[in-house]
Amino acid sequence: MTDPNSFERHRYDVIVVGAGGAGLRAAIAAHDAGAKVAIICKSLLGKAHTVMAEGGIAAAMGNVWSEDNWKVHFRDTMRGGKMLNHWRMAQLHAQESANRVHELEEWGALFDRTAEGLISQRDFGGHRYARLAHVGDRTGLELIRTLQQRAVALGIDVFMECTVTKLFRDDEQRISGAFAYWRESGRFIVFDAPAVVLATGGIGKSYKVTSNSWEYTGDGHALALDSGASLVNMEFVQFHPTGMVWPPSVKGILVTESVRGDGGVLRNSEGRRFMFDYIPEYFKAETADTEEEADRWYDDKSNNRRPPELLPRDEVARAINAEVKAGRGSPHGGVFLDIASRRSTEYIERRLPSMHHQFKELADVDITAEAMEVGPTCHYVMGGVAVDADTAESVVPGLYAAGEVAGGMHGSNRLGGNSLSDLLVFGRRAGEHAAHGATEREQRAPVSDDDIRAAAEAALAPFEQDGGENPYTLQHELQDVMHSLVGIIRQASEMEKALEEIARLKERAAKLTVEGHRQYNPGWHLALDIRNMLRVSECIALAALERTESRGGHTRDDFPTTDDSWATVNLHCIADGDSVAIRHEQLPAMPDELRELFQET
């Protein structure tokens, strides 16, 4: 069963792991650059988590507000991330996203339009101008379909329902291939390839309440770590302020920020728009302090400031958390999100059709007539593989990363809408550079039989072990640990406890037992995914314990303020055998001409 010669084997220039927005865009770019490329994805093509993205793609096209340009977008992004973003990534992102959106249109995407026939743009938290290109509230689906159809039209090979468990390196520690199994049959595949683009998304499945799908088990993060790359900013996990809270079965499912962008407001049980009580010093100058001003802003952005409901997500999530803790929450432990009393039924149905449908079907709530109940849900990890800003290559030659699995771009907190644009901008860059890197590499050493055999044995281990542990139980326990000990508000004693728990879970994970055989067996798949979830959870807990301040998506009860001595420090996680070690690194310094953008307010 572990004879390397019996495995299916393929040779490519570039392997893309993941078929969300970043993966598809990378594959298209690699193909266009002349590489022989394959996409490997855990689900069927077109099901990736990107389809869940609702609000839009942030791009300073200036279609609605001509004052907008890349510099404003850059500034918003850096401030949203509390200046911890990699400046060069944020710059490239702001400069290139408009072109990436136009390209989608050329491939068939049908965005909502302005009266002039241009792509319409909507308001979102942290963005100075209406900036998000959108299709109702199903923008992610449009993005995926467009890229999926493009990739199919180009004839790119796709290995669907196929999971990568290991990356191979040659004697010089350069990438040489990947090991995977078909979920359908359980059979193994070996890929020989000098370049791998990781586009595996995030880690949300390590948390109990999350908007993320089952695929989000931190695979790419773990593969990179085990190949010698470092993970940066792992302490920063974004809790989206508005997830559904009721009924229990839908707890965590996303309620798009567009509800607030399109006029919705948050209220507590007393009916108060409590966000006015939580405007931080940092954003005072640009945030409205009366309801009247906030309401005027939707139509007149030049003379009014933004409503506090549209502060960056970390601020809003913390505020909701505090209101609920203070006993002013809604019946099911959230707060009220009200658009019904502020916009017409026709407007809500047109702008937010899928939210309307989702609440009606799953919660018996008609959002055109009553308020929704919402609360924070684990949504996105800012941390990820540390890469070169221009090429998306990690320190491991031949290993690239783009999208959520890559770190740096969003600093300590990501603005809504900046994810879809990130996928496109850095997906394309990663694909193109991977293609060049691969075609330039002259000598390609084949993956060694010993390495393949070891990978196969590791993958089959859960069938051999007879410790009797159920993978589903283990996953639930890990989710509880992360949710309650390394969640939205943190403190040292809890995180130390979490690390102890994770160590124990790691031991138990080595004794997992799975039922049945290798054919389409979710229990086995989970047993393998859990290793990645544990590895990533350890990174998050360690980095969060190390950073003794509060900033963006990392809030500490024991160090509640932002500390300037941490302003230029990035934490990098690296593999240390089976454990994780932490390294402090200096944040790359921004050139003066960009720094000047922050002088004015």
Place this chain on the structure above:
Amino acid sequence: MTYDLNLRVWRGDASGGELTDYVVPVEEGEVVLDALHRLQATQTGDLAVRWNCKAGKCGSCSAEINGKPRLTCMTRLSIFEPGETVTVTPLRTFPVIRDLVTDVSYNYEKAKKVPTFSPEPRQADGTYRMQQEDVQRGQEFRKCIECFLCQSVCHVIRDHEENKEAFSGPRLFLRYAELQMHPLETNDHRDAAREESGVGMCNITKCCTEVCPEGIKITDNAIIPVKEHVVDRSYDPVVWLGRKIFRRSSDD
């Protein structure tokens, strides 16, 4: 409120299988997928089910519930009578891989045959101009989450394996309609619609429209216009000649 649900699930693979009875504790507000997940986590660790979003947005979790093709994540348990047994079987039109997971590659093969979108060039300022009215028709079709429920319910292929070769099915007819109505498309795809998609075999029973979880009016808004277009093109030799010579305008 917790209660015990009688759940009957088809277990097996390509070589055969059977309906198996389980009792699963469930809670108020839950959907069929929740019950399947709980069954998987506590009693049948290797139960094969597909899902991703659990919010009706990805189209992964399709199955037949009491004989009707549905999304398991959007089917609330409250629609069943108390004490009623809920039976979940794999989509009938596609070959079973294991348990509730079917081989849907038919749909992906058919998608490869859809002609490539070929837009007119951008305007001088690098943009395209389209009015909301003009994109709206296509936007309806692009809401499709590829759950393949319409494909599974369509009688042309539901029990007729032999028709699969020539017939692409309602999901794919949306794609042809989308191209035909796209404001920027420059090619005429009627040959493809007629020859590759087999739209002529559809006899407008509207079963596909009825099951679509996105509420897309597949038959009225996509299939009938595509059929009319194909007929128009097949029988009018003057128009046919004109098409060959001139590029069609974007909105005919």
